[in-house]
Amino acid sequence: MTRNHDPFAELEPGTLRDELNPELAQREAAARAQREAEEAQRRLAEHARRLEFTGDGAEYFRIWIVNLVLTVVTVGLYSPWAKVRKTRYFWQNTVLDGHRFDYHGNPWAILRGRLLAVLLLAAYTWGTDFSPTLALATIAVLCLAAPWLFLRAQEFKLRNTSHRGLRFGFDASARDAYRHLLPLPLIWFSGAIATAAFGASETTILALSTLSGFAFPWMHHQLKQFQHSRAHYGGLHARFDPVWSSFYSAYFIGGAVLVLVVIGLVILTMAVTSLAGPGLLTDASSALGIAIGALAYAVVWPFMATRMQRAVWGHTTLGPVRFWTYIDSGDLLRLVLSCMALTVVTCGLYWPYAAVRLARYRVQCIELRTTLPPRELAAGLQPAAQRASGDGAADLFGLDVGL
């Protein structure tokens, strides 16, 4: 920040005004600092660009239904091509400053990744039914491999996304990933690990479960921090300022709302079913339970997502670019409820329209703010430096974890 004027110029030559009146000097300095901050803010707002989304529900419905039939008919083998097409649709319809994004994922790599995931899932599911040792071994392998898998997934996702001809990137070593992320599955499965290792008592398991429950917002934050702080684009590195207190408040509020909603729904259900007869409740309990769960999730998720999105975007920077999101929990809640109602009523056929509406809302809430004019910023960007060793592995398994 450069000062355009010499503070001493204000003084009349020869006076010792500052020394004689430090309070006045302090106030003047404060006022000056505030003016400069306001001017910087104005400059930031001047070059604010909101993202736009040009996707269309009807168009996406047609794409979705055709790809779905192909996926079902091929028993899921076509799904990587469907996924690439869907991702390209959503990226190419996202506009920043008149230019689009793009996605270049290789469907074959994604297919290999998905087959691997199916194998692991099958081993775990059949393991729990037939061979507890197999299930335990699978969990152990997954825990140990999880950081590496997540790293590869992020690399694959970001390296295959581009804007204005430059690719994004993700820069983290395996050791980095393990240091940051290994505590997560270890804490989450601490109960199972304790039981397997030395046959823990029930109280220990309860204590560990409570601990991992309390640690969950922190774990979520760790994940987001790792994701955002290692990304880069055009030679600019992303930074993420820790904000785990916001995550804790989001989860706390979400939990409180969830409890209220579930209690309300359960009371409502019991009132309704008492009219119909006692047999209804016991027989339909599983279906009703799922319905209550889905409704509660739909109501609670907008509150939590809004808080966390605001926290995450507000604390992420990419070089001189700052982010902001205008997401509002009331708007999001209405959107989610209407989408869910229409999807249920149409047995899922409304889903592509809902996906487009949700994407449009979330994308169009995001704003980029820079002090540099975009042209200058664009001119200064460089292509990502290629890491020779990493590329092959990233392309071998197109892992997508959906995070």
Add this chain to the structure above:
Amino acid sequence: MDRTLNPPSSPAPLPSDAGAAVAFAAAYFDGNSASAQPVYLRIAGAQLRVTRADESDTLLWQGTLHALRWSEAFRHAPRQALLPDGGTLEINDRGELDTVLTAAGLGPSRVVRLQRRWPAALASLLALLLVTAAAYVYGLPAAAKWIAFNVTDGIEQRLGDLVLQELDDGDFLAPSTLSHGRQERLAARFAEMAARAAPGVSYRLLFRNIDGPLGVNAFALPGGTIVLLDGLTGGDGRLSLTDEQILGVLGHELGHVKHKHVMRRLIQTAGTAVGAAVLWGDIAGLAANVPVSLGALQYTRDFEREADDFAVEFLHANGLTPSPLLEFFRQIESLSGSKRAPAFLSTHPSLKERQERLQRAVP
């Protein structure tokens, strides 16, 4: 806000290579910086020239259209193309681009053509419904049956043993309070009847006890273990059943064993879950479970019907009519009251339906 970096769409006239050439305005990114350079694309047949859209008219690239990787055309998005040297073209002014590309042999793939037209989309929807219905009604049950009889035969016994061990160890099942004499008599009579009705089907009959309403039951585990609970054998006086009625119920359970219902149900539920994940996986993991639960319930109702049919055969092979089972249902009905969940939410067909099926079998 200066958004269009594309120049007005009237490029300078072509030099010597005239002919049927079409020109488009585009934005070019050279891959070394993010600056957008306005360019003109001139396409003649399958040849493409990319020139800078200013007075210099510098040639940036030329070659065949096939050397570029073209994106699929979306209605509201510009066409993008990747040049072999790493540059990217963003073509907002699409005009006849699709026609020109098709003429050069780079037209939309079959899938994309299907996606464009509403009749094709609706036909896909219809096809999806038919395929899903066929898979659910025929495909999955047939596959599960084949797998249960040919593939998982060996694992069944282990699975059943594991479940039984868990039930015993977890204090869910208590030892039976029935006298040993009665146990042996029932077991012997049942063995006789089973040998006549279902020779070659191996099973094991165990007696256990559960306190409370759940105790009025008998169930089958994979691998052929049939567990008979004290509530049915008259332990607490809620039901007074004759031996024939108890054996009728055991016949029903033997039907489950013979047809490997439990294993098939496991496989079919897993298959339904996978199917639901494929169909609705996009939406939410939780939402996909509702159709799975409903779908799985339909499968178990089918199995219960099949077991009831076997029970009739079982009684018939031993010279008895279905009336013991009918009597049993009547007693159950008076025990549980008339109001029950609608059929589609229940694991068993309605008592009324089961009674009607049995009535039809009475000679």
